[in-house]
Amino acid sequence: MSKNTEVFEHFVQTERQRGFSRDFLATWEQCEFWDSVEVGQMRKNPRTFVVQEEDVLAYNKSLGETHPLFVDPEYARRHAPHGTIVVHPVFITTIAFWFAQPGDTGSWIRTPGARNPFQHIEIIEPIRVGDRLTQTQETSDRFWRRDKAYITTHSILTDQNGRKKVEFSGTLILPPTANDVRRFATA
Numbered sequence: 001m002s003k004n005t006e007v008f009e010h011f012v013q014t015e016r017q018r019g020f021s022r023d024f025l026a027t028w029e030q031c032e033f034w035d036s037v038e039v040g041q042m043r044k045n046p047r048t049f050v051v052q053e054e055d056v057l058a059y060n061k062s063l064g065e066t067h068p069l070f071v072d073p074e075y076a077r078r079h080a081p082h083g084t085i086v087v088h089p090v091f092i093t094t095i096a097f098w099f100a101q102p103g104d105t106g107s108w109i110r111t112p113g114a115r116n117p118f119q120h121i122e123i124i125e126p127i128r129v130g131d132r133l134t135q136t137q138e139t140s141d142r143f144w145r146r147d148k149a150y151i152t153t154h155s156i157l158t159d160q161n162g163r164k165k166v167e168f169s170g171t172l173i174l175p176p177t178a179n180d181v182r183r184f185a186t187a
Helices: 015-019 024-030 053-062 073-079 091-099 178-185
Strands: 115-123 132-145 148-158 164-174
Touching: 053 091, 091 132, 091 148, 091 164, 132 164
Parallel strands: none
Antiparallel strands: 115 164, 132 148, 148 164
């Protein structure tokens, strides 16, 4: 484990969190790179993300949430509309990074040195504990602006019943080549 991830270790509480590689500097060579990513093909990720209560609870607490619908499972079972703790809307970012495993399509979002100038998230239906989510993703654009390399992805999350839950797009500024990423990652 590098110094880059040590400061966050106290947030790691669940089995899924322990199994997730958070040290993007250690896996950068397995990422897609700006200059070679394929644009324009929608792909279904082979993985399924099952929304588990322990992951949602750990996430909500790490954000500093205090409302019992977000942090007290027993209270939520009695008072929440669907009988489970409420999934914070920004939990989608956790899911997006989980789907972007090293070596997979979309792994460029894990690129060291990336900056996030903008994103758009549309929650069509709230994500709930117990949902089994699949992702369809397309790298939809790659362009230069103000001497910087930008890349945009478009993703759709659907649940176990085929219902669209979330549609989002995000754009990152990336080092444009593997050598540029190497210079950043090994500095």
